[in-house]
Amino acid sequence: MKEQLRAHLLYLAEQGVQGLEIPGLPDNVSDNRAETDFNRECLQALWHRLENCTRCKLHRGRNNIVFGEGSPTPDIVFVGEGPGRDEDLQGRPFVGRAGALLNRILAAMGLQREEIYICNVVKCRPPNNRNPEPDEISTCSPFLAQQIDILQPRVICALGNVAAAFLTGRNAPMTVLRGRFYDYRGICVRPTYHPAAILRNPGYRRPVWEDVQELMRYIGKPVP
Ligand code: SF4
Known part of the structure; x- marks a missing residue:
């Protein structure tokens, strides 16, 4: 799972997501706290990709x-x-x-x-x-x-x-x-x-x- 998450984070970085420190990723995320922090960071990066999203017509009526x-x-x-x-x-x-x-x-x-x-x-x-x-x-x-x-x-x-x-x-x-x-x-x-x-x-x-x-x-x- 660690490699999958790392690949995902790298993908986000390739897409221009700001604020990720790829070189600083923990080598060992087996620890629960590290994994929690890591996942939270991945989710935040994904959230940033959605900010102000206008990819489909549902954006027109949303708050x-x-x-x-x-x-x-x-x-x-x-x-x-x-x-x-x-x-x-x-x-x-x-x-x-x-x-x-x-x-x-x-x-x-x-x-x-x-x-x-x-x-x-x-x-x-x-x-x-x-x-x-x-x-x-x-x-x-x-x-x-x-x-x-x-x-x-x-x-x-x-x-x-x-x-x-x-x-x-x-x-x-x-x-x-x-x-x-x-x-x-x-x-x-x-x-x-x-x-x-x-x-x-x-x-x-x-x-x-x-x-x-x-x-x-x-x-x-x-x-x-
Ligand atoms: S529903 Fe449409 S506009 Fe809203 S986040 Fe998804 S793709 Fe973007």
Whole structure:
């Protein structure tokens, strides 16, 4: 993983990212603290590449780019489809009603937000909360791919149909996709319903709970 991260940081430097001290990289990042600092620096470098981004049409209506937040060395990364109104205003992922529900799900899993990482497939709010369109996903998703490459979680939880379709490579209803693991860039992916869908349909609570329990079993921290 160290070499992958180093290659990534070098790539960012080649792209003109400022403020990286490549010669000063630690030779040994096996230490947790060094790895945390290293990943944080990689994420910051990636964030700088997105500043003032106008690569796709979603930039026109946004207030803030919602890059993502959380632990730089998480076991689990949660990926949603894109920012909503509250997220766009605050520049943070999952801060509205759906975010409050996600926080409750995490608490039930025995996790704090600071222990995991949360981001979206696209980083700017689609107008009127529509789904991101294919051209927007294809333009923005390389940044998600690079986030995942940096974070190297043990498992990814895809929240909702857009994230599930992108991360599994399959266009199918959640009823078909959920219940098994997939692979994204060498990392296991478990799809489940988006918290906003649970707010609309409380019947999704049980399958989501089953899915997150499966996630916790996978990382060796089963929910009691
Ligand atoms: S959605 Fe992504 S690619 Fe499009 S403008 Fe925002 S940051 Fe750039």
